[in-house]
Amino acid sequence: MGWDVDALDLLRSGAPTPLVEFPVAAPGVRLLLKDESAHPTGSLRHRHARALFRRAVLDGLVTEGTTVVEATGGNAAVAQAWFARRLGLPYIVVMPGARGEERARPVEELGGECRFVTPPLAIYDAARKVEGHFLDQFGRAAEHDLADELFAQVRPDWVVVGAGTGATSATLGRRARALVAPRGANSHLDSAGRTRVAVADPENSAYFPGWTLDVSDYATGMPSRIEGIGRPRMEPGFRPDLVDLVIPVPDAASAAAVRRVREVTGLPVGGSSGTALWAALELVERMRAEGRGGTVVSVIGDAHPRHLTTYHDDTWSIAKGLDVRAHEQELFRRTS
Structure with missing residues (x-):
């Protein structure tokens, strides 16, 4: 297979x-x-993350070794990092504001990378500049x-x-x-x-x-x-x-x-x-x-x-x- x-x-x-x-x-x-x-992953975001990954795989946007990128400050990052780890994919999330250990630790424990950006609304442009597939949970229907x-x-x-x-x-x-x-x-x-x-x-x-x-x-x-x-x-x-x-x-x-x-x-x-x-x-x-x-x-x-x-x-x-x-x-x- x-x-x-x-x-x-x-x-x-x-x-x-x-x-x-x-x-x-x-x-x-x-x-x-x-x-x-x-x-x-303890959250409704688990379903949405799974749907985003599934749609990206079906559309050929995520394949073996693809770096997956997101812009979010919440539980979506943890859920996405969980699926990325399960699929063996690198995961980078751009989060708003200054680094906070409570937000970063759950993602990093799953092998993800957190990048923090100020001002908060700049996270979307920053994520689009990262080489990889931008999941874009707000803009991409799944x-x-x-x-x-x-x-x-x-x-x-x-x-x-x-x-x-x-x-x-x-x-x-x-x-x-x-x-x-x-x-x-x-x-x-x-x-x-x-x-x-x-x-x-x-x-x-x-x-x-x-x-x-x-x-x-x-x-x-x-x-x-x-x-x-x-x-x-x-x-x-x-x-x-x-x-x-x-x-x-x-x-x-x-x-x-x-x-x-x-x-x-x-x-x-x-x-x-x-x-x-x-x-x-x-x-x-x-x-x-x-x-x-x-x-x-x-x-x-x-x-x-x-x-x-x-x-x-x-x-x-x-x-x-x-x-x-x-x-x-x-x-x-x-x-x-």
Whole structure:
């Protein structure tokens, strides 16, 4: 067999990640967490990295010995470094800002190389100048298998996900529209008989205002404090036409929600999981107020001990100006 055949075999899908029941104070409503931290790299980015590599191999852009390059500061680098190592490929990631050991160490332990660039938005041009194949997770579409896997497990009324590249919400929205249920088969689905997709968006991100105003190139120019999601501009992979709702979430609410996830599940998840959970609880609250039952799925991931010193820590949240306590009280009311 050739290298590409072996590579595609290594890039096949793994075991499905679990659905975890989460308590809500809304009779007849179920909230399920799709736990993407069960992946080998502990993150939803695992699926996207696998899809990017698979597409690049199929298109002949990555072959044996190709140096793979990316521009990112988050969990995508860890997931991509994991696949690069598995495929025996050199991996270079260009990260924004000054070198930080917490960001660099997980990538370097997998054999990747980290290069840091200032100002942050210069990472894309810097990555394009590196000799090799630029994966370009924001500009290159690569649908992954989350939607097929999830809808084989459950057909919820709503599925909620944070938006980074936009690829996940687009994949879910496209698949939800293709899987229209026969009329009357599930009275909880929308009038078209399909699951609806909601995007949870943190402060400073462009997705909520851009979606609301229907401005495809909307930009805030401001960085998100929530690792992994929120963008200063509407990315090409985000498809507003495949999203039913975008829910803005205060950063303090995201930080409070990550702590509630850990209390219930034991998982030290990151901020993006908290953002998605808070948005899911907004939908649960709406269903409760309307007297409707049904199921909401919130996609979570990125459970790592490093978050215990950030989102889960009072000293960190106070330093960031996040008033977590008020949101914790609201969370307790909604999830007890």
